Amino acid sequence: MTIADRETRAEELVGTGAAEWADRRAALIGTPLLIVGVALAASNLRPAVTSMASVLGEVRDDLGAGSAWASLLTAVPTICFGLAAIAAPLLGRRYGMARAVAIALSVLTVGSVLRVVDGPWVVLGGTFVAASGIAIGNVLIPVVVKESFPHAVGRVTGVYTAALAAGGGIGAAFTPPLESLLGGWRGAVGAWAALSAAALVVWLFGARHGRSGGQASAAPVRARSIFRSPLAWAITAFFGLQACVAYTAMGWLSELFVSQGVTRTDAGLMLALINLIGIPLSFVVPPIALNRRSQSGWIVALACCSLLSIAGLxxxxxxxxxxxxxWTVLLGVGMAVFPLGLGVITLRTRVSSETTDLSAMAQGVGYLVGASGPFLFGVLHGVTGGWAASLALLGAVVVAEMVLGWIAGRPRFV
Structure with a gap:
């Protein structure tokens, strides 16, 4: 082979690599099968949390752990959501959305199995691994929605959040019965790995990047860091506070009701109901609210429902x-503010690169803020022996959520 032939071959290889890289950066093709893949992926982003919460007392007793360990376990998912969310944009840019979400589902499956094979520290470690997969999906799937369905963001966001709610509700409702059927909490909690494995298979078939013709499009570059935008910080704080309320409820509501004499089965159903209420609301609230110029009024109204529930509790x-x-229904309605939190991330940005950065910031920093909620709620309960101080703290968080949600919902760009 002559030198000229070698140079020509090298150019062909470079061109092929550039085309493959450009295709990875192209948006996923917005097909009905992709919507199914988004829904199934989303349905796996909550059972790892709610399944453990619904049998938390049995897990703690079986492992001989204390209330501090239980508080840490309820906080681990949100801590991990914050830390792992920082890596999500890097994965998306390096491997493309299709592969990055597939990696997320794979990590979630491995962590779901790992956390049921040994003692307290393995449970914590496995939960951290599973939550890492969830964190990547949390950040990237809203970006897939914006890129692949630009004219149906509200509707597809509704499908996504409805699937999130359904997954969380099913995990809470079915784990206690599975505990009896499968001989203990390990089998019941570990069984949810089968759901994430099934979602991975569907995602691999449904997620396909479009062709860019071998030329990577010049995506607009933001002139300054997203971290210098006051609106981005308001959105991040709002997202973190709503996460604080949601994960505190998912982690502790069942135990609160059991301590008041409610049966474990009924408490699990109430936890499931909080999530299941989000299904119809996800099909109604986002398409209406996200098509309006401002979402502030919707956010405040939903947060008021949470505040009424906390007062009742x-x-x-x-x-x-x-x-x-x-109180369960009111809290479930209040938690329907979550799809609006995702929606304002997409509505307050102009291009998908900004959406990715803001999504990573809001969920990375926001979930770290949110992680303090379940932990402090449990610590206050352990110190005081009651729920009054814990609920007072949660009520204050909701008031702050209202204020910041009003700011985040106003029609502006970061």
Whole structure:
């Protein structure tokens, strides 16, 4: 082969590599199968949390762990969501959205199995691994929605958040029965790895990048760091506070009700109901609210429902047999602010690169803020022996969420 032939061959190889790299950066093709893949991936982003929360008392007793360990376990997912979210944009840019989300589902599956094979520290470690996979999906799937379905962001966001809610509710409702069926909490909690493995298979078939013709498009570059935008910080704080409320509820509501005399089965159903309420609301609220110029009023109204629920839990948690269900429904309605949190991330940015950066910032920093909620809620309960101080703290968080949500919902760009 002559020198000229070698140079020609090298150029062909470089061109092929550049084309492959450009295709990785192209948006995923917005097909119905991709919507199914998004929904199935989303349905796996909560069972790892709610399944463990629904049998937390049994897990703690079986492992001989204390309340501090239980508080740490409930905080681990949100801590990990914050730390691992920082790596998500790097994975998306390096491997493309299709491969990055596949990596997320693979890591989630491995962690879901790992955390049921040994003692307290392995449970914590496996939960951290599983939550790392969840964190990557949390950041990247909203970007897939914006890129692949630019004219249907509200509708597809509704599908995504409905699947999130369904997955969380199913994990909470079915884990206690599975505990009896599979001989203990290990089998019941570990069984959810099968769901994430199935979602991985569907994702591998449904996620396909478009062709860029071998030329990487010149994506607009932001002139300054997203971290210098006051609006980005307001959105991040709002997202973190709503996460604080949501994960505190998912981690501790079941134990609160059991301590008040509610049966473990009913408490698990109430935890499931909080998540399942989000399914119909996800199909109604995002398409309406995200198509308006401002989302501030919607955010404040939903947060008021959470505040009413917390007041009820503090002053009359089980005064009548039906009141726990009322507080559960109100809290579930209030937690429907989550899809609006995702929505303002997409609406307050102009291009997908900004969306990725803001999503990583809001979820990376926000979940680290949110992680303090379940931990402090549990610590205050352990110190005081009651729930009043813990619920007062949670109520203050909701008030701050309202203020920052009003700012985040106003029609501006970061």
């Amino acid at each position: 503090a002053f009359a948690p089980v005064a009548t047999p039906w009141l726990p269900w009322v």
